[in-house]
Each structure stands twice: as structure tokens, then as C-alpha cells.
Amino acid sequence: MYASFAVIIDSFPYLIQGAFITAGIVVCAMLFGLVLGVCIAIGIIYGPRPLRYLLNLYLWIFRGVPVLVLLFLFYFGLLTYLGLNLSAFASVAIVLGLTTAAYQANIFKGAILSLPRGQFLAASSLGMSDIQAIKSILLPQALRMSIPAWSNEYSIILKDSALAFVIGAPEIMARTQFIASRTYQHLPLYITAGIIYFVLTWLGVRLLLQLEKSVRIPGYSDHGTNP
């Protein structure tokens, strides 16, 4: 019993460093996915037909193939094939970013399509170009509506980031496994890792809830409709 506590106390700083690396991977992946996802959503809704097919193919691939396969494909396959050298951290952030972009694109697509068409017409009738209308009228509203679904996506990607240990990114899971293999204190260590993941999820979701509240359009209730 005493040994368990000692291991956790000794390794805690080391695990917390891993938590920062996990958070770094997730933040990079989510932001990359946000930018790419918005572009894909707009391309699918407003783009010409060939582009729409191409983007839909992207969605099918990244939703249809396991993240672990994509990660191996990228890190051991593509990078080696191209003769490139990229850190495990960057590789995981990119693969998770590409994956979450596919899911986020669908979130934004749904949000954009749920906006009343009249606002786009009104923007056009004032002489705004399609791009101006999308940028200044549709996106600010669609992004607000996407925050709850986006926070779901955050919690999923956070947990998927544990896969990074297989290519040696020094995040929570990799560090936990490393210590466990040396001390044989699997139970207390994996409980600790689980708790760290839980706290990271909780923090991120709380933060996004706060963001959702602070950008809520005045006059709308919690349910997004007129009071």
C-alpha cells in the first residue's frame, strides 16, 4: 500500500508534464481541425460539384478508418516514404487534426444549414459578395451554435490522443506505461492517469461552456430561441 502511494507521489510531476503535452497535442489538433473543418463545410455547401465529391470522399476516409491505422500510415508509412522527419508530437497533432476536421466539418455544415436562408438573402441584397456574407453573417452564428458539439469533439479527441503513446509521444499514457513497466504498480498508476484525463476533460468542457455563455446573443434564452 505504502509503495503505491510512494510511486504516485514520486511520479506525479512526471505525469503532470505528460498532461501538458497531451493538452498541447489536443489544442493543436482541435484548432487545426477547426480551420480545416470550416473550410470543408463551406466547400461542401457552396463549392462546385467536383470539389463537393472530393471533400465528401475526405469525410468518408477519415471517419471510416481507425485513428490508429491513420497514425501508423502517416508516421511509419508516409513520413518514411517521403523521407521526412517529424516529431511524434507533430505527427499525432496532424493526424488527430485531420481526423477531427472531418467530424467538425459535419458539425459546422449542420449549423450553417440550420440558419435561416433569409439572412444570406438579406446580405446579398445589400451588395455583399457570397464570401463576405459567409464570413460576416453565417460563420459568426454557425460557430456559436457549434460550441456544444465542439466540446463533445474535444472530449473525444482528448481521449484519442492516448494513442500517441504507440509512436512514442511523451504524453500521459506513454509516461504512465513507462513507470508501470518499471515499478509494477499498474493499478494505482492507471487510476491516476484516468483521473488526469478526467480532469482535463472537465476543465476543457467547463471552459467551452463558459465561452458558450459569454458569446450568447442577447435576447436568446438557453435554448437558443426567443424568450
Added chain:
Amino acid sequence: MTAAKTILEVEGLHKSFGDNTILKGVSLTLKEGEIKVLIGPSGGGKSTLLQCINCLVTPESGTISLHGNTVNLENKKELYQLRQRVGMIFQEFNLFDHLTALENVTIALRKVKNFSKVSAEKRARLELEQVGLGDKTDLYPAQLSGGQKQRVAIARTLAMDPEVLLLDEPTSALDPELVGEVIAVIKALAAKGMTMIMATHQISLISGLAQNVLFMENGVIAEQGSPKELLGAGKQTRTQGFCDRLSDLGEGGS
């Protein structure tokens, strides 16, 4: 009136959605300062005609000319230009929900006309005061009544200095007690000489404002003339019959 020059000329507009032909060759000319009122049964093509005139809906054939220059409908730049000069008021207001009344008016000034923030706000305040909303500039659409929303929409459109104003049933989505405030704004515009085409079911607007009434049915202009010609005592026109039915339903409210 005879000296007034033609601002807008629409010729042979056709539009269909799938198998459903909405416009079957509609033509009209609009002189400076003229007010035409578009009436007729729902589904007759009034909204589609208005949306075609500033190309929110692209017609399959037909031409639209502004000051004698035919607009090339294939050219996006010319389309954006046309829309800037032809303002549109919608039945459902279509305010930008995430922006305050003031920002609703300033956004197009800033993005389309490249006004500075200060001069856009100055202009917007002026327009909002004109429609009696000088004290509501910081409220969001969800905090405004229907009549107030429509007045913000009118201010938003007028800030772009349109040469022609298209109004698509501007009072139809309003509670009866809010119709008056919007009508007052429209009448003030008419008094200032704004050139307008308005689709409406509001009989008081037809007889009080229109110089010309267009009766639209099944995608064509079935009858047109002055209110006196179409609605004078003892006239047996379809327009007359239609307006009588409106009055019977109590929709007239004149």
C-alpha cells in the same frame, strides 16, 4: 410625371423551379419616383419577381436594365453592383441575429462601401433615427418587436442609398397593431420621392400610395393601371374582385 426618366426596365423574365413555372414572361418599366404596387394571389409570382429583379434568384431568361444599362447576369461583380443599387425589404425582416440594430446597418456600409467605423456608425444612427429607433441602436433583433425589426431592416437598406426599393409584403408578418408604424415609414419614404415596387395585401397602401397597380396571377401581369382604373367604383376588373375578397377577410384594414 412625363419628364421623369426610366430607372429600371425589366423585360421578359422567365423563372421556374423544377417543373413549376413561376414567371412566364414579365416585363415592366419603372420611372424615377414612381410607386408600383404588386398584388395578386399567393403563388402568383410576386416574391419571385421581386427577387429576380435584384437577382437574388437568377431568371432563366429576360433582361434587367438599370438606367438603360443591361445587367450581365453571369458577371458576379455586376450582380453585386445591381443589388447595391436596388434595395430589398423582406416579409420576414431577415435581420442579422448576432448583430445589434446599429451593427445591422453598419455592416454592409463597412464591408461593401468601405466606410470607416466612425462614418458608418454616424450614417447608421441617422438612418435609425429616421425610422424612429434612435434609442434602440444597441438592442439585438431578439430584443425588438416585429415592427421595430422591420424598421431596422428599412434603415439598413436605405443606408446603402438604393435608387429603387423593392418591398416584399413588408407588413404581412406583423401583428395588426404593429402594422401602422411600418406603414408610416413607407409613406414617409414615398413622400420623399423614393422609387418603389411593393408587393402587399394591405389595401390602404394600394389606394393611398400606388400610382400604378400590377395584378399578378399565374406568373404573368394580368392587369395593370392606376388604382382608379382598376379599383374605381363599378369597375369589373379581376383586381377589383381580388381586393373585395381581401376586404371581406378583414385583411384590408384601411
